[in-house]
Amino acid sequence: MKTQNSLIRIITRVEGLPVFGVLLLLLLAFLITAPDVFTHPLIYMSFLQTVPPQLVLGLGLTLIITAGEIDMSFPAIVALSGFVFSYFFKNFDSPYAVWIGFFLALAAGALVGYTNGLLIAKLGVPSIMATLAAQFFWYGITILLAGGLQVDIGRVESTSVHDIFTGRLFDIVPAQAIWSLGLAVLLWFILNRHKFGEAIMFIGDNPNVARVMGIDVEATKIKLFTLMGVIAAFAGLLLTIEINVFFPTQGSGFMLGVMAAVFIGGTLISGGQGSIVGTLFGAYIIGSLQAGVVATGVTSYWVQSVMGLIMVVAVVINVVIGEGRMGDISFRLPQWANINRNKPPEVPPQRQ
Amino acid sequence: MTNDPVQPYAVQLINIEKYFGSVCALKNINFNVEKNEIVGLIGDNGAGKSTLVKILTGVFPPSSGQMFISGNQVDFTKYSVQQAHAMGIETVYQDKSLGEKQVLWRNFFVGREITYPFGFINVKKEKEIAKEIMLNTIGFRSKGITVNSKVSKLSGGERQGVAIGRAMYFDAELIILDEPTVALSLKEVRKVLNFVHKIKEAGKACIYISHDIQDVYEISDRFIVIDRGEIISSIQKKDITLIALDDFLLEYAHGLKDGE
Numbered sequence A: 001m002k003t004q005n006s007l008i009r010i011i012t013r014v015e016g017l018p019v020f021g022v023l024l025l026l027l028l029a030f031l032i033t034a035p036d037v038f039t040h041p042l043i044y045m046s047f048l049q050t051v052p053p054q055l056v057l058g059l060g061l062t063l064i065i066t067a068g069e070i071d072m073s074f075p076a077i078v079a080l081s082g083f084v085f086s087y088f089f090k091n092f093d094s095p096y097a098v099w100i101g102f103f104l105a106l107a108a109g110a111l112v113g114y115t116n117g118l119l120i121a122k123l124g125v126p127s128i129m130a131t132l133a134a135q136f137f138w139y140g141i142t143i144l145l146a147g148g149l150q151v152d153i154g155r156v157e158s159t160s161v162h163d164i165f166t167g168r169l170f171d172i173v174p175a176q177a178i179w180s181l182g183l184a185v186l187l188w189f190i191l192n193r194h195k196f197g198e199a200i201m202f203i204g205d206n207p208n209v210a211r212v213m214g215i216d217v218e219a220t221k222i223k224l225f226t227l228m229g230v231i232a233a234f235a236g237l238l239l240t241i242e243i244n245v246f247f248p249t250q251g252s253g254f255m256l257g258v259m260a261a262v263f264i265g266g267t268l269i270s271g272g273q274g275s276i277v278g279t280l281f282g283a284y285i286i287g288s289l290q291a292g293v294v295a296t297g298v299t300s301y302w303v304q305s306v307m308g309l310i311m312v313v314a315v316v317i318n319v320v321i322g323e324g325r326m327g328d329i330s331f332r333l334p335q336w337a338n339i340n341r342n343k344p345p346e347v348p349p350q351r352q
Numbered sequence B: 001m002t003n004d005p006v007q008p009y010a011v012q013l014i015n016i017e018k019y020f021g022s023v024c025a026l027k028n029i030n031f032n033v034e035k036n037e038i039v040g041l042i043g044d045n046g047a048g049k050s051t052l053v054k055i056l057t058g059v060f061p062p063s064s065g066q067m068f069i070s071g072n073q074v075d076f077t078k079y080s081v082q083q084a085h086a087m088g089i090e091t092v093y094q095d096k097s098l099g100e101k102q103v104l105w106r107n108f109f110v111g112r113e114i115t116y117p118f119g120f121i122n123v124k125k126e127k128e129i130a131k132e133i134m135l136n137t138i139g140f141r142s143k144g145i146t147v148n149s150k151v152s153k154l155s156g157g158e159r160q161g162v163a164i165g166r167a168m169y170f171d172a173e174l175i176i177l178d179e180p181t182v183a184l185s186l187k188e189v190r191k192v193l194n195f196v197h198k199i200k201e202a203g204k205a206c207i208y209i210s211h212d213i214q215d216v217y218e219i220s221d222r223f224i225v226i227d228r229g230e231i232i233s234s235i236q237k238k239d240i241t242l243i244a245l246d247d248f249l250l251e252y253a254h255g256l257k258d259g260e
């Protein structure tokens, strides 16, 4: 019992460890069911190539959800940034066109995020409404600007931007995997070791507490949404540069998968606590599911159901561990088989 | 009242008024708190106590009036929570003082982190000091609670202890407690009152707001009674017994009813 408890404590202490366990189990399951595919390094390289844009989005969204907010506009930003980049890259006659396009795309993301932030922090529009409206609006604008057409930017392959962000390190490791990992490290330090991150956690926990402790809640939210805009634009850039083409619907399939990655990772929907490490593994869980289930030979119809199942398992594990009820549960398991059990009251310290 | 220039008041309010739109929440508020005086602020729901606290602590400015902190006039156009902290005013609220899902060491320093360059937090230093505050300033001996514990693990009284200890560590001249004992059990209330005694021992001033007259009576040196935005009475503890104070408040409330 003692050793069991200390083991539980270790598991709960190390950030993201349970999610990492889920990822390992998943890969193990794939290794058994589709050994041909999963003993070959190619599949892992392909994960490192396809997961980063969603991972980058998930990292930004982790901060947003930790602050007790939500952002539904990132798919539109992914499209907008891809369009801005391809447009300027194609139509700007300058050797620096690729960099101009790159930074203008980030700026476009910042602009969308900033206006989201203004609506939410200054006018008090709930973030789910403000960003849902932004999603429609900016997605519409992008389609209009692009005339509904894709933009081919094959020439981007010979540019420095392409080599730096989506090249192959040692000819095998996709650069975007390194960039997204680097961003994860940076954002981990921002969230857990910087006063901006501390402000985010306290705002998500209780904005009134944050305010009376001297945090500028409004300014922090505006900065946060602007940052999310830039991060989403960066995800859009990774996507567009990797596949050498902008297509207007890019990013539109990301919404649910990215959210699932964040929640699988253990970030609380109620705010106040977020796990960057969890999101990192969560994104790879989601990414490997899509490719992995297909590789196992079962029909791709299974993907969604398996995803839902994994999400439930991960979230339950996180809830149990997060509330320190692991010991409780192993202790009470027999009791739970009885449907008519009386739920033990879980009274939080007295509150009015 | 003599205003000794050598020993200015911890805080002095002159003709403070506050309107929310056309609603008058405070009018003609004049009062002082001496250094090392504990003032009990009493009044019915909606009397304006919390509004007064928010003005004192820089959450919002008054519509008009002046305020001096330790003899220095406050410029309300620049006054903020941070500035109140810098001038030595700290507040402990019933439920707005601590982030519940956050660990204790973060709660001690949130809003005024000890940082390295570029705003990165010096976690080691913050934890050291938080530990020191818990042991020495507030005498926290609850076992199983460390600086790494989450607030949600603490009892209500312990939470207020943390908030009061934090205020004392930051060298507050005036600590304001706005209903710090709401919904606490008797045992927990006792803990909070003991923390308030420590404020007095440390030579600091305190404004204590509570609907529990017995607690207010025990803690305070003086009582200020506020009703519908106005101060109606200021009574030294030595001039009144608990029973007489209780009677006064009851009679006053009845008097109002009869008058209406």
Ligand SMILES: Nc1ncnc2c1ncn2[C@@H]1O[C@H](COP(=O)(O)OP(=O)(O)OP(=O)(O)O)[C@@H](O)[C@H]1O
Residues within 6 Å of the ligand: B020, B023, B025, B043, B044, B045, B046, B047, B048, B049, B050, B051, B052
């Ligand atoms: N932000 C606000 N906007 C408008 N009216 C307000 C605001 N804050 C307080 N009031 C009004 O000001 C009056 C005083 O409220 P206040 O919260 O100061 O009372 P209180 O004495 O603290 O009461 P309680 O004992 O219930 O806490 C009330 O009539 C309240 O409705």
Ligand SMILES: [Mg+2]
Residues within 6 Å of the ligand: B049, B050, B051, B178
């Ligand atoms: Mg009040």
